[in-house]
Amino acid sequence: MSSQKKQLIRILAAAVFFIAGFVTNRFSQTAAWIVFLVSLLIGGADVFISAVRNIFKGQVFDENFLMSIAAVGAFIIGECPEGAAVMLFYQVGELFQDYAVDKSRKSVSELMDIRPDFANVKHGEKIEKSDPYDVQVGDIIVIKPGERVPLDAVIVSGSTALDTSSLTGESLPAEKGAGDEILSGSINLSGLIEAKVTKEFGQSTVSKILDLVENAADNKARSESFITRFARYYTPAVVVAALLLAFIPPIFTGFADFSKWVYRALAFLVTSCPCALVISVPISFFGGIGASSKNGVLIKGSNHLEDLAKAKTVVFDKTGTLTKGVFKVSRIVPNNCSESELLETAAYAESNSTHPISVSVTKAYGKEIDKRRITDCEEKAGHGVTVTLDGKKCAAGNLKLMRSLGVRADESVSGTAVHVSRDGDYLGYIVIEDEIKPDAKSAIEKLKALGIKKTVMLTGDSKTIAEKVAKQIGIDEFHAELLPADKVEITEKIIKAEKKNEKLVFIGDGINDAPVLALSDIGIAMGGVGSDAAIEASDIVIMTDEPSKLSTAMRISEKTLRIVRENIYFALFVKFAVLLLVAFGILHMWAAVFADVGVSVIAILNAMRILGYKE
């Protein structure tokens, strides 16, 4: 039998005697006294035992002790039903609270329940179910529809749709086929696939995420430390106030109504437990961290969630964060020929090159390359390519190449461009650009709406490219042509210029920017499952490659902090209201208990609201 069930049975038994007490009271007061006492002893047995045990261990002001004093004290001054009621309601409240805490612990851990239970390992033709821990790199695993991918792997055969929502928060399934990488923790939705394991379980994505989230609770928020410090003084203060209340007023009335004041003092004691206060803060942050991981944002500590709401400046790394980091043809500007002619010539010229720019040109051309049409292909490093196409001498490359060939090219082009010539005639140029992510612009707009004062972009690219990107997505300030060390310097400068209590967020893809990640108030690594160094150096990891997730995280942070404040103010307000009402004799002792534990339960329920957050 679970301890909660036992507790429930005890409470029911105590309640039966409690009611019996009222019935007995009609016949004999002494008999009723005994029945109430039985109710108290059944209901409060564990409280009394803990109280005595803790006194021997040198703990004064222990909650159990204070509750016992209150109940026993009520009996001594003849308020037997009150004494029994206090204990009964206290236990009911505690039970509710335990239940609510259990429930919230469970719902958060379910949210993070991405741990695979087993792996189907293929040995020859036989398939064996194994513990993911025992699977080696290079083993072939079989993943059936409906199963979780146990380890990071590469598909060798089969194709399927994968649900990666528990990793990235992305609800659309991802199509994967042979040669594609699959991440542990995602769920196979449609087809049977075989995959080759690339990482041991301990190094797999799923382990990394679990580790990160598990340890998040170790970094406590300032408001949590504040409330535990407050709780340290709260209990002794209430006890002292109770003593004063019991003895000071009766001095003026000649101790005629001493028992009335003792009663009120005892009621003070029952509200001295700071649990409602102490529980309300960590449980809210816990919920906030759970909600963000559900949305594909891993937060490495309550303190970071707290800081995020104070962010006023966001510094972006350009490549890989705001732009895709993949080159794409953006403009084709022909000179005395057609667009398709220019693109075709360029594509054929570049067809043998593996340079990212060449790849983007052949990709834009899109048609099959007939290798028989080209001869004499020559690549000149840092310049471009010359080739003979259909018997004509063609060249594709930068301005240097054109000059060396004596071709008069358009020198005014900004950014990265491939110039093309044929038999000494200039055919025009093709502009290659790193594509801006589709949500980059809206990401900036959302941040502005959330009260971010300044957005900054850092890049190693040329000024013209940086300016264009910045203008296009609405970034306030940019710094171009930077070396990694310059990025650190600039970030330092911005941090220095910040006002107190304002925080700087740096967000990058983790390549080359670990020092800046570590330096910023809040370092965010993006698409971070891959890079260990980035996860290590950052405070927050965005699992997808969408910069707009930052605003999601900020909204969760704001919502969490609002709940934290609500909980703190609400708990403090109820505590003081109860103390005040008790001191003036308006509130009964049992009502005080009920109010007190009720606050914890309401605070917990309030905190759980955040778990439902979804973009």
Place this chain on the structure above:
Amino acid sequence: MKKSFRLVGLDCANCAAKMERAIAKLPGVEKVTVSFMTTKMTIEAADDKMDEIVKEATAIVNKYEPDVEVKRA
């Protein structure tokens, strides 16, 4: 060295805070966190003092909540 423990049956938030404070005062403890929500205790301390500290920390945990079981995580 860093060690983690699970505090099975931890059900008083204020006790968790008290435990954390008391364990932090033990000589040799570099950092300690007791998380009520994850029921996890993490202790950072020098290797040679670890065993002694774990023993004392367990005693402290049980001083505040005698029914809690300290398990290696």
